[in-house]
Amino acid sequence: xxxxxxxxxxxxxxxxxxxxxxxxxxxxxxxxxxxxxxxxxxxxxxxxxxxxxxxxxxxxxxxxxxxxxxxxxxxxxxxxxxxxxxxxxxxxxxxxxxxxxxxxxxxxxxxxxxxxxxxxxxxxxxxxxxxxxxxxxxxxxxxxxxxxxxxxxxxxxxxxxxxxxxxxxxxxxxxxxxxxxxxxxxxxxxxxxxxxxxxxxxxxxxxxxxxxxxxxxxxxxxxxxxxxxxxxxxxxxxxxxxxxxxxxxxxxxxxxxxxxxxxxxxxxxxxxxxxxxxxxxxxxxxxxxxxxxxxxxxxxxxxxxxxxxxxxxxxxxxxxxxxxxxxxxxxxxxx
Numbered sequence: 001x002x003x004x005x006x007x008x009x010x011x012x013x014x015x016x017x018x019x020x021x022x023x024x025x026x027x028x029x030x031x032x033x034x035x036x037x038x039x040x041x042x043x044x045x046x047x048x049x050x051x052x053x054x055x056x057x058x059x060x061x062x063x064x065x066x067x068x069x070x071x072x073x074x075x076x077x078x079x080x081x082x083x084x085x086x087x088x089x090x091x092x093x094x095x096x097x098x099x100x101x102x103x104x105x106x107x108x109x110x111x112x113x114x115x116x117x118x119x120x121x122x123x124x125x126x127x128x129x130x131x132x133x134x135x136x137x138x139x140x141x142x143x144x145x146x147x148x149x150x151x152x153x154x155x156x157x158x159x160x161x162x163x164x165x166x167x168x169x170x171x172x173x174x175x176x177x178x179x180x181x182x183x184x185x186x187x188x189x190x191x192x193x194x195x196x197x198x199x200x201x202x203x204x205x206x207x208x209x210x211x212x213x214x215x216x217x218x219x220x221x222x223x224x225x226x227x228x229x230x231x232x233x234x235x236x237x238x239x240x241x242x243x244x245x246x247x248x249x250x251x252x253x254x255x256x257x258x259x260x261x262x263x264x265x266x267x268x269x270x271x272x273x274x275x276x277x278x279x280x281x282x283x284x285x286x287x288x289x290x291x292x293x294x295x296x297x298x299x300x301x302x303x304x305x306x307x308x309x310x311x312x313x314x315x316x317x318x319x320x321x322x323x324x325x326x327x328x329x330x331x332x333x334x335x
Contacts, residue, residue: 002024002025003026003027003028003072003073004025004026004028004072004075004076004168005027005030006020006028006029006076007068007075007076007077008030008031008076008077008079008105009029009030009032009040009046009049010279010280011046011049011050011141011145012139012144013079013104014049014053015053015144016076016078016104016169017029017059018056018144018145019145020076020168021055021056021057021059022056022171025058025168026058027059028072029059029061029068030061030063030064030065031063032063032087034063037062038061040061048278049278050141050142053142053146065090065091065094066094069094069095069096070094072096074099074100074101074165074168075091075096075100076102076104076135077102077105078104078105079105080107081105081106081108081282081286082109084103084105084116084119085122085123088119088120088123088124089123095124095128100156100164101120101124101128101133102132103116103117103120103132104134104135106136106189106190107190107193107282107285107286108190108286108293110289113296115134115183115187116186120132130161131158131161132156132182133154133156133161133162133182134156134182135152135154135165136152136155136185136189136241137150137177137189137240137241137244137245138150138151138152138245138248139245139248142254143254144174149175150175152169152174152175152240153185153239154166154169154176154177154178155178155179155184155186155241156178156182159178177239179239181232181236183227183230183231184232184236184237184241185241187223187226187227188236188242188246189241189245190286190289190290191222191227191286191290191304192223193257194219194257194287194307195215195216195219195222195223195246195250195283195307196246196249196255196258196261197258197260197264197287197307197311198219198261199215199216199219199258199261200250200255200257200258200259200261200263201261201262201264201307201317201320201321202215202261202265203258203262203265204264204265204317205317205318205321212250212251215303216246216247216251220246223237223242223246224237224242225299226290226293226297226299226301230297256277256280256281257282257283259273259277259281260273260274260284261317264311264317265317265318270311287304287307287311288308288312290308291308302324302327303324306321306323306324309323
């Protein structure tokens, strides 16, 4: 039985491990904590992050990176974006000499402003860089874990590698498309979390369905503006990792980033909201990176700027909405 490795035992890592095991693979599921790994082995369920979803026997939880990565054919990195570099550095001595290195994390590193696959390429040796892929698309972990129909995309500059991962992961419940647009997939996957905070705040303020639709649409325009500036194909942002993931994260009740916006609009502080959340809302950190990246690249991103102001500059959500509405009128397709 072929072996693959999932680094990160949160909700998404657990759901991916289950999906891969159901494809007939042996899956090493790495958890940072020995206690969590032991609990996963004993209970055969991730009661902390994905309760009620049984782990197949082929999923082997461990806290030892050497054990997790031994004889692995592919490695899925499913840790929070701010922890990817640290985990990758620790895993580096044990990475397999062949096979795909797949980022399933969505974010932009705060310090370097690198996308997740760029972080991987920054850490691994030069001869490993051609093996890097990104997994994107609208995919709540709970629904994937429950076997509900889902479509995602895998991006790689190597078409054969993308096809290999596609065959490895795809099933009659998980449809996998391929693309060579790493930048488009990753920018879309990172920025949709920022936009979901904005939409959540507008919904919390009871701005209405018109406002929600406007924010999603203009948010997509901002995502595309930055992605295309960075070299992405425009149509990628109209696909699963752009529009698809954006709509899901902005409107779905399982969205942690949407919840952040809702709670801020209700008058709670960011620290209080995050203190109540067991899982990471990636958009909170990504808002800081997106704001800095847009400034560095000279790309106009007013919604992202207002989310940053609400999170880090003490601006009230209602004031942020009013700032967006009071902007100078302009053509819709004006870049």
